[in-house]
Amino acid sequence: MTAKPAITLGIDFGTTNTVVAMAGPDGEVEVMRFAAPDGDLTTFRSTLGFQLHEERGRPPERIVEAGPWAIDAYVEDPLETRFIQSFKTFAASPAFTETVIDNRRYGFEDLLSSFLFRLRHHGGTAMERLPARVIVGRPVSFAGGSDARLALERYQTAFSRLGFTDIRYAYEPVGAAFFFARQLECAATVLVADFGGGTSDFSIVRFEPGPDGLRSTALARSGVGVAGDAFDYRIIDRLVSPELGKGSEYRSFDKILPIPQRYFAAFARWDQLALLRASRDMKDIRDIAKTALEPEKLARLIEVLDDNHGYRLYQAISRLKMDLSDAAAATFEFSAGSIHIQARVARSDFEEWISPELAAIEHAVDEAVERSGLRASEIDRIFLTGGTSFVQAVREIFHRRFDPGRIETGGEFESIASGLALIGHEADLDLWTERQAAGETAEI
Template sequence: MVTQACGVDFGTSNSTVACYRSGQSQLLALEDGKVTLPSVVFFNAEEETTAFGRAAIGEYLDGYEGRLMRSLKSLLGTNLMNGQTEVNGRALRFMDLLSSFIGALKQRAEAQAGQTFTQAVFGRPVFFVDDDPVADKLAEDTLAEIARRAGFQDVAFQFEPIAAAFDYESRIQREELVLIVDIGGGTSDFSLVRLAPQRMALLDRRADILANGGVHIGGTDFDKQLSLHSVMPLLGYRSRLKNNAEVPSGYYFNLATWHTINFVYSRKTLSDLQGVYADALERDKLDRLFSVIEKRAGHWLAIQIEAAKIALSDTAVHSLSLDEITQGLTHDLTRGQFDEAIDRQIDSVTQTITRLLQDAGITAGQVDTVFFTGGASAVPLLRERVAALLPLAAKVEGDRYGSIGSGLALDALRRFA
């Protein structure tokens, strides 16, 4: 069966599109044969072009003048969505920025599938915005408007962990009570769902969803904490001034956060820092900060830190090369430092899971399976803490980047076919 419906997983770090054909859900190649498209846009000032995904990162790292923007999904539900930013000397509305990326996502999927998609189920976190239902609804409505601008006529939404559950359900042989643990770039989302092969065709699955929960913590937060804990001190974070006060921390928090990196490049920041430099006790560290600003290497540094986070999921020590900042500068990061950096965030994640089970009236021993998905679900400390909460449950690894998109395509088939 071929339909004009697809599933769209617009992620903070990576995005996918899937459709149902040949009797199964299929992820579509979106860039260089890969099914993920990094949620990144680069406005090339020299060529006056716009690049997306890996190509965007590549042009930025090749040294082209321009503006790199990432973590676009994080804008939803914030006041920034009503505003604009300057890109290569021109004003760009954030609404138009997200529309251009979703439009590119749709075009690439259609080119790969050889057909037009007019209907879509978009994934959404359990909470776009924590503890603010009005802002959360606004975020969903905004994404729906962006999707329609991109050319989708019928738009529906599904919680991302529920979509992952549908993907897992397509592969099981018996009924299971499953906790979906979806750790994405911007949010951690959880669903407790009763799954079974005989339930797959049902349109109404509300009775099978025992509880949903989420917290606004994800892979980009892990990057930020690793940066602040282990890398920003090399640039002067928490170093002292002559009056024993700390160097103002705002510069480092902006530099450690994807969507605020460009704030560090402003003339006001440079002027303020020159005043701070005069009173600094460790000027060699501030020299490195000035180097980052002058070379506009903030995004480069963020990419190195993200790569270190990924590496520390598989190794105990990762050597970070910082030649771009200071020739010959290296810094070893350890798994222990990473664990210490993100300990508070992981606690928030496990507390959310504990509340979810309590709200559902389910004990840990009743959960059959924990299904991990999302790019940041591989973090060892997260796995250890979740395993300690649910020691008897089987631990199943989903497609970190593809489970949600595949599940959304199955949901699109139910809704639109």
């Protein structure tokens, strides 16, 4: 048994957003707010920016920023800002050892600790004195790599640099389950589905009232490394890339050749577009545009890269996904500079585009139920959380398997961090968390 601390911190470090929550001994949870340039936020974008700062009479230096401040720096000056997003996807990858910025080497743990220090700074007075204990969320399956132990070792190094002395790790859907369990009035078996930017995770937990409060028993878990980011790329690949030259051809001497597909792979993440502009490929794109059979499309591609329209493009993608969550069809519209791309999109078409990801998610859901040893009818409540849970095709996966009256949603962006903070007050904390420094691994 572990003594209860006065305050515990829960940190949901996500591929797209990071959320921080504090839980007091009375069970009350407060989600941290950040005074961002465009207004207060509870979701802090998981981004880093290294902006070149020059001042007369002094050598140039890189200023490190994170969250919306990093995005603003990048949009303002993309060529002089090294921008990094979705870096959580490198956490479990042995292939990623470091990146070099201005001749300084940054391992994953260096990127994460830089991000955490800026997050703490922007948290203001609420995060000036951090508690000793932090419960950090981890996905069931890390995206982009399979070495979970390596990921947690890197996490451990980064969070230790902030001064935490009791660092624990809990599965993200389990954190969401603890958030959801606060509203339970009787015993229930709960399946929690957590959809992030890079991973979709599932956990089944049994909650039972007891003399000391709600008792919890973990039954099963599963996960897959696909989620909202993969949906975004499917939309771009179908709607945008063909308007920028994908699938078209150019003339090389007496041959007709296809436009290289690699130019469009960068659209998987909008921050990669600035790297494409600064690469040798950019000269090739300009040369190909001179002999392209559809030169107007290559001209659009060049303008997107030259004028840094990537962020605006991804904002248009996000709007389309939201609109399709509420309607059977919606209009995609991307306008930037001289570029205007508009298309009517049926929800059924979108669902066809993302069918490989939907199949992977379905398999992971079935895997969790199978591992629990329960029938679908024996699961009392289903709680969907995370931004991608708004996608109707994702919700249908659960409606086909469970009584729709048992399915609930809520706290899409704050449930995990809040639940993690609550886990920090569990009497037998070792049942729900793992401590990387001790080499322990909690199994469900």
